[in-house]
Amino acid sequence: MRMNGRNVFVIGTGLTKFGEFYDRDSTSLATEALNAAINDAKIDRSSIKSAYFGSMTSNSSPHSVFSSKCLRECNMSIPYTRVEAGNASGAAAFHQAYISLASGIYDCVAVIGSEKLSDFVKNGTIEKILGSTIDYQWEYEIGATLTSLYALITKAHMREFHTTMEQLASVPVKNHKNGKENPHAQFRREIPLDRFLSAKRISDPIGRFDLATHCDGSSALILVSEEYLERNSEIKNKIPILSSEHSTDVLALHHRESLTQIKSTVTAAKKAFAKVGIEPTDIAVAEVHDAFPISEILAIEDLGFFEKGEGGNATEAGLTQLNNKISINPSGGLKARGDPFGATGIAQIVEIVEQLRGRADKRQVSEIEYGLTHNIMGTGVLAYVNIFGQEEMKQ
Amino acid sequence: MEPPKIWREKRQKYLALGISCKKCGKRSFPLSEYCPYCGTNDVEEYRLAETGKILYFTNVSMTSDEMAFNAPYCLGIIELNDGIKVTGQIIDCDYKDLRKGMEVKMVFRILARDGHEGLIKYGFKFTSM
Ligand SMILES: [Zn+2]
Numbered sequence: 001m002r003m004n005g006r007n008v009f010v011i012g013t014g015l016t017k018f019g020e021f022y023d024r025d026s027t028s029l030a031t032e033a034l035n036a037a038i039n040d041a042k043i044d045r046s047s048i049k050s051a052y053f054g055s056m057t058s059n060s061s062p063h064s065v066f067s068s069k070c071l072r073e074c075n076m077s078i079p080y081t082r083v084e085a086g087n088a089s090g091a092a093a094f095h096q097a098y099i100s101l102a103s104g105i106y107d108c109v110a111v112i113g114s115e116k117l118s119d120f121v122k123n124g125t126i127e128k129i130l131g132s133t134i135d136y137q138w139e140y141e142i143g144a145t146l147t148s149l150y151a152l153i154t155k156a157h158m159r160e161f162h163t164t165m166e167q168l169a170s171v172p173v174k175n176h177k178n179g180k181e182n183p184h185a186q187f188r189r190e191i192p193l194d195r196f197l198s199a200k201r202i203s204d205p206i207g208r209f210d211l212a213t214h215c216d217g218s219s220a221l222i223l224v225s226e227e228y229l230e231r232n233s234e235i236k237n238k239i240p241i242l243s244s245e246h247s248t249d250v251l252a253l254h255h256r257e258s259l260t261q262i263k264s265t266v267t268a269a270k271k272a273f274a275k276v277g278i279e280p281t282d283i284a285v286a287e288v289h290d291a292f293p294i295s296e297i298l299a300i301e302d303l304g305f306f307e308k309g310e311g312g313n314a315t316e317a318g319l320t321q322l323n324n325k326i327s328i329n330p331s332g333g334l335k336a337r338g339d340p341f342g343a344t345g346i347a348q349i350v351e352i353v354e355q356l357r358g359r360a361d362k363r364q365v366s367e368i369e370y371g372l373t374h375n376i377m378g379t380g381v382l383a384y385v386n387i388f389g390q391e392e393m394k395q
Numbered sequence: 396m397e398p399p400k401i402w403r404e405k406r407q408k409y410l411a412l413g414i415s416c417k418k419c420g421k422r423s424f425p426l427s428e429y430c431p432y433c434g435t436n437d438v439e440e441y442r443l444a445e446t447g448k449i450l451y452f453t454n455v456s457m458t459s460d461e462m463a464f465n466a467p468y469c470l471g472i473i474e475l476n477d478g479i480k481v482t483g484q485i486i487d488c489d490y491k492d493l494r495k496g497m498e499v500k501m502v503f504r505i506l507a508r509d510g511h512e513g514l515i516k517y518g519f520k521f522t523s524m
Contacts, residue, residue: 124459131459135482137404138425141506142518143455143462143470143484151453152472159495202457204490254472254480259451 004275005102009229009238010388012041012222013350018338019186020118021216026058026066029218030114031073033343037110037220038074043235047108048222050100051080054093054113055342057129058082066114086133087291089113090219090345091246091375091384097223098244107228113347114218115340126214133378135252147211147292149253149379151203154294156259158205160309163297165205167312169196171293172210172335174321179332181362184347186215186338212291212334219346221353239353239388242370243275246384253379260309264383265302265376272385273304278370280304283326283387285355285365286372287348290333296320299374300328303385323365330355330363345375345384352388396461396509401516408518411501413479415441424479445501446524447475454490461507461516469493473521475501484520498524 014036016029030053038045053067067080085092090113097111120126127147131140134149157163173193179185191209199207229235247268250256256263273279280303288303290296297311305326306314314320320328331337331351334344352371354360369390376383406412413424419433422441429436452471469485471493484506485499499521507516 122460124457124461124463127457128459139482140459141516142482143458143465143468143506143520144482145455145458147457148453148455148470152451152470155453156451201454203453203455205453252482254482 006104007226008098008101008241009224009226010221010241010349010353011043011224011235011238012037013353014038014040014220015184015347015350016218017184018217018340018343018347019215022118024216026055026114026116027069027073029116029216030066030070030112030220033114033218033220034070034074034110034112037222041222041235043108043222043232045074045076048076048078048110049106049108050078051076051110051112052093052097052100053080053082053342054089054091054111054346055082055115056084056086056089057115057117058342067112070112085382086377087130087339087341088345088375088377088382088384089342090347091373091386092345092382093342094221094346094349094386095244095246095384098241101223101225104225106225108222108224110220110222111346112218112220113343113345115342116216117214117340118216130378133381138254139252145203146378147206148203150292150294151206152253153259153298153379154205154292157294157297157312160260161312163312165197166193167316168205168293168297169193170316171290171296172196174315175290175329175333175335178322178330178363179336182332182337185332185336186213187332187336206292210293212339215338215340217338217340217343217347219343219350221346221349237357238391239356240391242387242389243272244384244386245271245275246382247271248382249380251378251381260298262298262302262376262380262383264380265299265374265385268383268385269303272372272387276370276387276389278387283370283372284368285327285330285352286374287329287331287333287351288374289376290329290335291339296328296333303372303374322363327365330360330365345373348373348375349386356388356390396507396514396516398514401514409503411443411519413441413443414438422477422479424481443479443481443501444475444477447473447499449485449493449495449497449499450474450480451495452485452493461509464508471521473499485522486520487522500524
């Protein structure tokens with residue numbers, strides 16, 4: 001076996017619509033996504049030997065062990081693992097599934113991301129849940145929320161690089177424009193710049209409309225090894241996973257040297273690009289973690305698409321719009337698609353795979369060689385970066 | 396709120412404790428059994444400096460239920476005069492009057508309360524000097 005393990009491919013994708021579904025539970029959403037992915041892969045479900053579920057809150061009482069219920073409804077009796085990495089649980093589950101195939105343990109596995117957040121209607125509940133993605137004892141219990149920590153990060157970036165409110169607001173404006181063309185997105189309408197600028201501030205300078213919404217949704221993928229494809233030559237539409245890397249930073253912002261760089265993103269991206277042997281400029285399309293406007297600006301800088309400090313300028317100048325210098329978040333991102341934590345990281349991969357297959361309709365990016373996904377937990381304690389290529393490429 | 400957790404953490408939360416390492420000499424926060432710089436457990440409790448200056452700050456209007464009685468409030472990252480950095484609320488002030496570099500001192504206050512009759516969680520906050 002080679003140092004990097006076996007080659008791994010995505011052969012099926014499935015996605016529910018994202019939004020608020022008061023009449024449906026986690027099991028129903030996950031089952032819809034998994035069945036869609038199996039149908040898309042055009043394989044017999046008995047080929048799938050293991051499943052990885054990414055979910056942040058599925059151990060809370062109304063959603064306990066939805067993984068088991070989902071597999072039962074899909075008529076599958078296979079071992080499963082639930083992976084939790086806060087709001088990066090989806091990417092974390094994908095990474096574990098990738099390892100299980102690259103290592104030779106399995107030949108065909110399913111990855112399912114699912115979250116049901118519209119049940120938490122009481123004020124402050126989501127803030128408390130997100131408190132477990134930051135330092136719960138010394139940030140959250142002291143009074144910090146995830147939003148307020150991103151407010152500190154935003155102000156630091158504004159101070160250091162003269163990033164403006166208009167530049168920040170141009171991130172969600174662009175993502176809502178993209179989301180309009182995504183049938184799975186929660187919000188399919190454009191929102192003008194001044195709506196973001198004039199909204200009430202919930203944690204200065206972050207306004208009421210700047211956050212990605214915490215909603216319901218599920219996403220799924222079928223992954224196989226190269227050996228599986230050799231045995232099943234009828235399988236088409238296989239997209240290679242060229243690298244899947246993750247990295248870490250200290251949990252609390254007060255322990256970091258700088259607030260304007262997410263170190264975990266930088267190191268995960270470096271490892272991912274080195275493994276494929278390409279540069280950030282080779283990426284045509286990327287789905288990045290835009291939970292807040294500053295999150296996308298940091299991501300496009302830390303992934304190496306733009307110089308540090310240039311992210312705001314580049315976004316305002318339109319360089320990250322569809323089919324410009326690099327297409328960032330053609331799906332609408334977390335902002336317009338909605339953010340059901342565990343489902344997000346896998347929905348990002350679904351979008352990139354669909355882009356590489358040329359099936360993204362009005363959101364289609366032309367001439368893609370490589371696509372990238374980026375999902376982080378909290379303020380970047382964990383970052384996951386994956387690179388995908390065209391069908392004929394090998395790792 | 397979890398009574399055993401509040402009881403377990405009350406000493407370090409009430410006294411604002413970190414550690415001082417007897418092997419490498421470095422101080423760190425929060426209180427821990429092992430030094431995060433060299434890994435030894437030859438450490439002693441260290442009481443954080445009570446004054447410092449504001450490095451970053453914002454205000455918080457949306458927060459969890461048990462802290463909502465206090466909202467909106469100001470929050471920042473404070474660099475204490477011993478070089479240790481902590482996150483803390485900045486109280487008895489207007490958000491618009493806060494500045495980077497402003498000198499603050501540590502005070503003991505209510506952080507969270509579980510309704511009118513439930514438990515109360517205490518800890519440090521900061522006030523301008
Ligand atoms: Zn030490």
